[in-house]
Amino acid sequence: MRLTHRCAECLTLLSGEPESGRTYCSNACRQRAYRRRMAGTPSKVSPQAKVLSNLPAQRDSFVGRERELGKLAALVRQHRLVTLSGGVGAGKTRLALAVASRVQRDLADRVLLVELESTADARFLPQTFAAALGVIERPDEPLRETIIATLRHMRALIVLDNCEHLLDACAELVEDLLRRCPDVVVLATSREALRLREEVTLRVDGLDVPDPASSRRTDAVRLFVDRARERVPEFRLTTADAAAVAVLCARLDGSPLAIELAARWIPVLPVTEICARLDERFDLLTMGGRTKPLRQRSLREAIDWSYWLLVPEERRVLRSLSVFVGEFDLEVARAVYTGSGDLGEILENLHAKSLVSMGSAPGRFRLLESIRLYAASRLEAAGELPSAKEALTRSFVDLASPFVQAPLAVPNEVHQKVLAHRDALRIVITWTSGDRRLLLSTALAVCTARMGFLADARKLLSEVLDDGVRRTAAHCAALDRLAWYTGFLLEHDAALRMALDALEIASVLADTPLITTCLTTLACIEQMSGKLELAAARRDVCLQLVRPLNQPAATAHCLVHLAWSVHLLGDDNRAAALAGEGVALCRTVDSPSRLGEALNVLGGILVELRRFDEAEAVFREVLHAGSAYPHNVPSAIEGLALIAAGRGKPARGSRLVAIAGAIREEIGLFGDPYWKRRVAVVVRDAESEAAPLTRAQAIAFALEDGRPDPDEAPPRGLDGLEYHLATLVAAGLTNPQIADRLGVSTRAVSTRLHALRHKLGVSSRQDIVRWVNGADFD
DSSP states (O other), X not given: OOEEEXXXXXXXXXXXXXXXXXXXXSHHHHHHHHXXXXXXXXXXXXXXXXXXXXXXXXXXXXXXXXXXXXXXXXXXXXXXXXXXXXXXXXXXXXXXXXXXXXXXXXXXXXXXXXEOTTOOSGGGHHHHHHHHHTXXXXXXXXXXXXXXXXXXXXXXXXXXXXXXXXXXXXXXXXXXXXXXXXXXXXXXXXXXXXXXXXXXXXXXXXXXXXXXXXXXXXXXXXXXXXXXHHHOTTOOOOHHHHHHHHHHHHHTTTOHHHHHHHHTTTTTSOHHHHHHTGGGHHXXXXXXXXXXXXXXXXXXXXXXXXXXXXXXXXXXXXXXXXXXXXXXXXXXXXXXXXXXXXXXXXXXXXXXXXXXXXXXXXXXEEOOHHXXXXXXXXXXXXTOHHHHHHHHHHHHHHHXXXXXXXXXXXXXXXXXXXXXXXXXXXXXXXXXXXXXXXXHHHHHHXXXXXXXXXXXXXXHHHHHHTTOOOOSHHHHHHHHHHHHHHHHTTOHHHHHHHHHHHHHHHHHHTOHHHHHHXXXXXXXXXXXXXXXHHHHHXXXXXXXXXXXXXXXXXXXXXXXXXXXXXXXXXXXHHHHHHHHHHHHHHTTTTOHHHHHHHHHHHHHHHHHTTOHHHHHHHHHHHHHTTXXXXXXXXXXXXXXXXXXXXXXXXXXXXXXXXXXXXXXXXHTOOOOHHHHHHHHTTOOGGGTTSOOOOHHHXXXXXXXXXXXXXXXXXXXXXXXXXXXXXXXXXXXXXHHHHHHHHTSOHXXXXXXXXXXXXXXXXXXXXXXXXXXXXXXXX
């Protein structure tokens, strides 16, 4: 059916032959036109207008969100129902209005904003909708039918804003609109999806926040600066303030509402002071405009809006989750939930309502900081804070108990769970005392050290051991780990005193697992101090003590340490056998970190036996898991350096030693002095000018020889890098892959390839491959 003319009131295209005089698309438009004629006012729509819109004029600039704008515009053009869902102050409404204003001319003849915040009762939803549309209720027709009749022949884009408190009513009305009005598109904003079959949901989170160590300006920083200049036009973001703004944006989780409220303080407070007051953010972020909706006037009112939409059990769960800083999983969350509901289902509901966010891995959750602080205030007001703290503390104490009961055999899953909850664990430590504080600190320190931060681990234990002497098992375990980290940071005398004290406590307690771990620590410190025979004797005792305990991880640990002592005393064949047994046991207990340590010891012994192929395979295995366990990386790279030197490639060996040294300095790991002296033999001063690499590039270089070997002269007058570039092309790598391998930009690779083709006198990539493979070009 051909559309030949337009409605005289709203300009909707109509079909059929035009009648004489004015024609209308519906009775509603006819009535509006009649009322205007009676009042003597002209029509709001001129014949030249293309789009009738009630979108408000924006009084400030729209900052950032370019990626989201493009994606949302495409979705609105492709689908008839798109819902923007997201948390408090995420900027859903502003994003929806920005997209609606961009797409209106090619998508609709009518753009309609329906604001629902002030509509508290679902029964009045049709009246709110009709008021925005400009229709009135007829005595002979339900108001919803009048709305449908008005929109039936319109190409309309409807922005349905703030649906979360009227979800069922909105879903019912939208479904009716989509079914009966074929040219209507709905763009909804809600903290929870409508859950209709036709719905496409786009999640709106906070703006990108900066790394405080980076100078890059993100959308969050740009928004703060833009709103600050609205208040103080001469405001400039200085270098001194940049870090404070970065921290402020990160602590506010990139929330546009919170950032705008913070920027309003610029006329009276410096940036650093605003940032310092964020712990009291609900008193600080309250200067929203008087004409704005209540939920946008302060951060507290914004979160209040969502909180009171929850059912009582959901509010209870949200309050209890506020004791977690950082991420948590369902199992740990159960420890603080005392209700009878299905916690998994409640968490999913809270996520659907944008109050709980997904974590970094499946099954993990987190609360944005503003939500957490709000829920914490509600938890305290409800009188539930002491019980929640105690429940979480008990849960973590149970989790950490293996660090005292079986310190050499802590399961890997326990290490991983402690690591995953380390942020919450740090907070729990601040409110505990006595043995529980020592136990939790020991668990956190061990996991911190496994990440490669030995100095941080030592500092943590030093602080908790300064507040009194207990002579308990928890005290012994903490003192033993402190001695271990102090020894590896080369303070041998202090470490030796601590280790002897810890061994005395364990002996008085007659605790065999603790005695074993204390003997192991003492032996390590004595070995680093040059007492090789005494260290070997202690390690022999450790192995005898641990075998009857039926703890494979502890037995493997003792085997590997004894193997190294035996190696240092010159019996390499026995050392290799002990280390091999230790590696085999490590493979049975799912402990990648301990396996890496064992492999490094075995590799070092195999190098001494000149079994280079076996040693290389061992060190490569360590490096393939290296990014997760950085403290094992330097020794593995140094092992490959020894192999390179043994195979007649001292320059490559020297480069590897330099790379490993840079990583040791980065993570504060000094290593065994005997190993260091052995590695130092391969160092050559000629390699000191080599460019530094990132840790990932260093591992790639060690594994794959990512740069040309300076010991090999390249053919045909090419320099080493040019020849290496040619070999990478011949291996079939693309320019981006070569750039990643060499640590340069893709454009740099293209430039170098152009120069290489010119130097070789060839014209294509295929010619380079033929040249590398020995083809004759003459």
